[in-house]
Amino acid sequence: MRSKWNLLFCILFVTLTLGVGLFGLLKPKETISYYENRNLAVFPSFNISAVADGSWFRDLETYFSDHSVGRQTLQKLDVQVSSALGRPQINGIVEQDGMLLPFLPYNAVDEEAIKNDAELQTDSIRRLCDQIEAYGGSYFYVALPTQVEYNADRYPWYLNNRQELVACISEQFFKNCSEKGIPVIDMADRFAELGYPENLSSHVDHHCSLLGGYEIYRSIVSAINAQRETPLPFPQGDEITFHELPNPYLGSRNRPLFGYLAQTEHLWVSAFKTPVFYRRFNNGYEIGASVFDYDPNDTAGFISYTMYMGGDIANTVIDTGRDELPSILIYGESYTNCVEALLYYSFNEMHSIDKHAYHGSISDYIAEVKPDYVVCLRDYSVLCDNEGNGELFE
Amino acid sequence: MVFSSIAFLFYFLPALLLLYYLTPRRLRSVRNAVLLLFSLAFYAFGGPKALLLMLFSITVNYLCGIFAAARYPRALRRLALILSVVAGIGLLGVFKYLGFFAQTLNTFGLSLAVPQITLPIGISFFTFQGLSYVIDIYRGHAKTQKNPFLVALYISLFPQLVAGPIVRYTTVENELAVRTESASEASDGIVRFLLGLGKKMLLANAMGEMADAIFGQSGALSPATAWLGALAYTAQIYFDFSAYSDMAIGLGRVFGFHFPENFNYPYIASSVTDFWRRWHITLSTWFRDYVYIPLGGSRCPPARHILNLLIVWGLTGLWHGASWNFVLWGVLFFIFLVGEKYLFGRLLQRLPHIFGWIYTMLVVVLSWVLFRSATLTDAVRFIGYMFGAGTGAPRGEVVYYLLQYWPELLLCVIGSLPWVPFLKGKLESRQTPVSRFILSVFPKAAAIVIFALSYIKLSYGSFNPFIYFRF
Numbered sequence: 001m002r003s004k005w006n007l008l009f010c011i012l013f014v015t016l017t018l019g020v021g022l023f024g025l026l027k028p029k030e031t032i033s034y035y036e037n038r039n040l041a042v043f044p045s046f047n048i049s050a051v052a053d054g055s056w057f058r059d060l061e062t063y064f065s066d067h068s069v070g071r072q073t074l075q076k077l078d079v080q081v082s083s084a085l086g087r088p089q090i091n092g093i094v095e096q097d098g099m100l101l102p103f104l105p106y107n108a109v110d111e112e113a114i115k116n117d118a119e120l121q122t123d124s125i126r127r128l129c130d131q132i133e134a135y136g137g138s139y140f141y142v143a144l145p146t147q148v149e150y151n152a153d154r155y156p157w158y159l160n161n162r163q164e165l166v167a168c169i170s171e172q173f174f175k176n177c178s179e180k181g182i183p184v185i186d187m188a189d190r191f192a193e194l195g196y197p198e199n200l201s202s203h204v205d206h207h208c209s210l211l212g213g214y215e216i217y218r219s220i221v222s223a224i225n226a227q228r229e230t231p232l233p234f235p236q237g238d239e240i241t242f243h244e245l246p247n248p249y250l251g252s253r254n255r256p257l258f259g260y261l262a263q264t265e266h267l268w269v270s271a272f273k274t275p276v277f278y279r280r281f282n283n284g285y286e287i288g289a290s291v292f293d294y295d296p297n298d299t300a301g302f303i304s305y306t307m308y309m310g311g312d313i314a315n316t317v318i319d320t321g322r323d324e325l326p327s328i329l330i331y332g333e334s335y336t337n338c339v340e341a342l343l344y345y346s347f348n349e350m351h352s353i354d355k356h357a358y359h360g361s362i363s364d365y366i367a368e369v370k371p372d373y374v375v376c377l378r379d380y381s382v383l384c385d386n387e388g389n390g391e392l393f394e
Numbered sequence: 395m396v397f398s399s400i401a402f403l404f405y406f407l408p409a410l411l412l413l414y415y416l417t418p419r420r421l422r423s424v425r426n427a428v429l430l431l432f433s434l435a436f437y438a439f440g441g442p443k444a445l446l447l448m449l450f451s452i453t454v455n456y457l458c459g460i461f462a463a464a465r466y467p468r469a470l471r472r473l474a475l476i477l478s479v480v481a482g483i484g485l486l487g488v489f490k491y492l493g494f495f496a497q498t499l500n501t502f503g504l505s506l507a508v509p510q511i512t513l514p515i516g517i518s519f520f521t522f523q524g525l526s527y528v529i530d531i532y533r534g535h536a537k538t539q540k541n542p543f544l545v546a547l548y549i550s551l552f553p554q555l556v557a558g559p560i561v562r563y564t565t566v567e568n569e570l571a572v573r574t575e576s577a578s579e580a581s582d583g584i585v586r587f588l589l590g591l592g593k594k595m596l597l598a599n600a601m602g603e604m605a606d607a608i609f610g611q612s613g614a615l616s617p618a619t620a621w622l623g624a625l626a627y628t629a630q631i632y633f634d635f636s637a638y639s640d641m642a643i644g645l646g647r648v649f650g651f652h653f654p655e656n657f658n659y660p661y662i663a664s665s666v667t668d669f670w671r672r673w674h675i676t677l678s679t680w681f682r683d684y685v686y687i688p689l690g691g692s693r694c695p696p697a698r699h700i701l702n703l704l705i706v707w708g709l710t711g712l713w714h715g716a717s718w719n720f721v722l723w724g725v726l727f728f729i730f731l732v733g734e735k736y737l738f739g740r741l742l743q744r745l746p747h748i749f750g751w752i753y754t755m756l757v758v759v760l761s762w763v764l765f766r767s768a769t770l771t772d773a774v775r776f777i778g779y780m781f782g783a784g785t786g787a788p789r790g791e792v793v794y795y796l797l798q799y800w801p802e803l804l805l806c807v808i809g810s811l812p813w814v815p816f817l818k819g820k821l822e823s824r825q826t827p828v829s830r831f832i833l834s835v836f837p838k839a840a841a842i843v844i845f846a847l848s849y850i851k852l853s854y855g856s857f858n859p860f861i862y863f864r865f
Contacts, residue, residue: 003577003578005581005834005835005838006577006578006580006581006582006834007577007581009581009584009585009838010577010580010581010584012842013584014408014411014412016845017403017404017407017408018404018408018412020404020849021404021405021408024400024404051442052441052442052443053441053443054439054440054441054442057395057401057439057440057441060401061396061399061400061401064399064400064401064404064405065400065852065853065854068400068849068852068853070853071853074849074850074853075850075853075854077850078850078851085800085801086797087797087798088794088797088798089798105607105611106607106611106619106789106791107611107612107613108611108612108613108614109613110612156790157790158789158790158791158793158794158797159790159794160789160791
């Protein structure tokens with residue numbers, strides 16, 4: 001009896017390993033991992049040097065892992081098991097009362113490094129201000145509290161909510177800006193004034209909602225209008241309508257959880273009562289005039305923040321052909337996207353740059369285009385960051 | 395290649411099992427050839443350059459083994475032995491210690507170029523196996539193996555090739571040529587292998603995540619966090635290394651080999667001496683038989699005995715890595731072993747077991763901090779944090795780690811205790827149909843569940859080699 005069990009077990013093991021291996025080899029291969037938002041590994045190309053140094057074999061293992069049988073289903077199961085076990089974070093995400101927040105490591109705040117970075121960054125911004133003011137333009141820096149700052153008090157007491165870090169960054173940055181005469185719009189003030197409404201932030205993504213973008217847009221226009229005799233047109237009341245798309249929202253926070261809570265929040269789109277006609281150029285090439293990139297016929301498929309402006313484009317220009325209005329350049333990380341989808345309403349030309357994709361210098365672009373207004377929009381955590389959109393002259 | 399990889403579990407292993415077991419048992423040499431080829435391929439998977447090194451080691455040991463036999467003149471035998479030792483230690487010296495020696499000499503004012511040599515995986519293990527082969531022949535404990543393929547198979551046998559247990563030639567001498575594979579042995583081997591896989595994938599890796607997060611944290615740590623980090627690493631290194639040994643022993647049984655046990659619940663030890671009888675047993679016994687006893691062992695005056703212990707533990711530390719941290723780690727154990735032998739060993743025996751256990755775990759946990767830290771300064775700083783030298787205020791992170799890893803922590807505590815042999819013994823003594831059924835079916839069912847859970851972790855695809863690969 002016992003030997004029968006043993007033999008059966010051996011046969012089961014070999015069949016299982018062989019079956020999974022063969023099925024993994026033969027099954028049709030996907031090229032992207034939708035939830036992880038990345039390309040899956042391709043079969044490594046064979047070359048002698050890669051074989052000799054062992055890298056070919058490591059790449060092969062990555063390929064096998066990426067295409068392992070039932071990978072996504074099992075990982076979803078793993079998320080559910082981790083959730084049932086009550087782990088505070090799953091795949092780097094913390095869930096608190098239906099809000100998905102990032103897990104933040106417990107690193108010490110290096111005040112000295114932040115102080116140095118703030119000094120460098122504000123020196124650089126001041127230089128850019130001087131360049132803009134020299135031709136009669138104006139510069140504004142918009143500091144945006146992100147989803148983490150917006151919901152910092154939702155973190156359980158034992159988790160890091162980076163309040164200490166952000167307080168140090170913002171204190172140094174704002175102090176330097178004040179000393180160097182850099183105009184700053186702190187969106188924390190505006191959000192506090194509004195009482196931090198839930199719908200300005202997102203539950204499943206680190207970006208703000210279109211309604212949050214609208215408040216940022218309002219703050220920018222208010223700051224500019226304070227300098228102007230003729231106020232810029234700004235849509236309010238029944239001049240603008242917002243409505244939610246029915247599609248589930250796949251954000252940066254619920255991607256690692258395989259779309260968890262995707263149905264609880266929806267992306268907004270807007271329409272102006274008086275439409276503004278425009279031509280749009282991406283990286284110098286004219287494309288269709290649209291700022292919301294979605295398929296109205298697909299009401300069930302996942303939709304993500306890249307719906308706004310079509311994601312992170314190196315350089316976008318929207319030309320509304322209204323020469324009586326000024327021009328604007330907005331630069332910053334992807335937080336600008338939902339603002340850009342509205343901002344063009346008030347300007348003749350709206351330019352946008354994201355240095356993570358744009359290879360030229362922001363200063364050179366400004367020198368060439370000479371926009372009347374230049375706005376930088378960056379989130380609290382990177383105010384002192386001298387790289388990416390903090391790198392202004394290279 | 396790593397056991398805990400898709401390539402191994404779902405391609406290499408089933409292919410080998412099929413080819414091996416489809417070859418008729420009477421064609422032993424063909425089965426051995428299959429095993430040898432797969433073993434060489436297994437090693438080549440980590441980078442074929444290192445394979446040449448291993449083949450060189452095999453060739454030298456094979457030739458030296460021939461001339462170390464009793465039928466040759468004593469001078470020739472000694473020469474063969476010396477050549478084997480010089481070649482083995484020379485390989486280790488060049489590939490493992492050259493950079494370390496250069497760096498050390500540079501601290502005395504020299505300006506030697508520090509070579510950047512990639513450490514071939516498992517070099518310390520296969521070198522020690524090769525040496526034991528020639529030394530055992532020289533001593534007359536083993537017969538010369540005339541078949542070079544069997545010497546190659548002994549040294550390169552993939553289950554224990556890269557991270558032990560260190561298998562002596564005398565242990566597998568007979569099994570290389572004549573062994574009996576059976577469904578019972580293979581089934582037990584598969585269960586042992588899968589339990590090892592689970593220890594690695596489900597426990598050691600989770601403890602490693604926690605240890606890495608705490609050891610890698612910038613800034614000062616609170617004592618509670620530092621202790622938790624040290625304990626996490628203590629669990630990681632045991633479940634990682636013993637997992638590899640379980641997998642190696644299990645795979646050995648699948649192919650009819652019986653490798654020695656390498657661990658015997660070391661974290662229940664009640665003294666440091668007891669700990670080293672339970673931890674990495676094959677390394678301790680290797681040093682005992684090939685270094686300590688030839689030096690005179692304990693049958694000599696105390697001063698000489700202490701010197702012998704110092705040499706053995708200095709070498710044990712150095713074997714683990716080319717760094718002063720490892721040497722000091724070895725010396726730390728030397729101090730406590732000498733202390734137990736000559737100062738407080740008897741007192742320890744008279745005290746309740748719990749005191750001995752606390753003392754032992756304190757020494758072991760602190761030693762692992764030394765082992766884990768990149769530099770001595772890091773180790774001293776971390777130990778300082780453990781005893782309150784840090785300014786780090788408690789930030790709730792201990793609560794986070796406990797909530798995040800509570801299932802693994804619980805299983806680590808359970809897995810460190812010998813409840814499996816206890817329960818097994820109880821069931822075996824009952825001899826009822828139910829106990830026999832449980833003994834037969836439960837381990838297999840548990841192994842399959844563990845396999846499934848490990849596969850989920852594997853599908854995340856994070857390459858996570860065993861800690862002892864770097865030795």
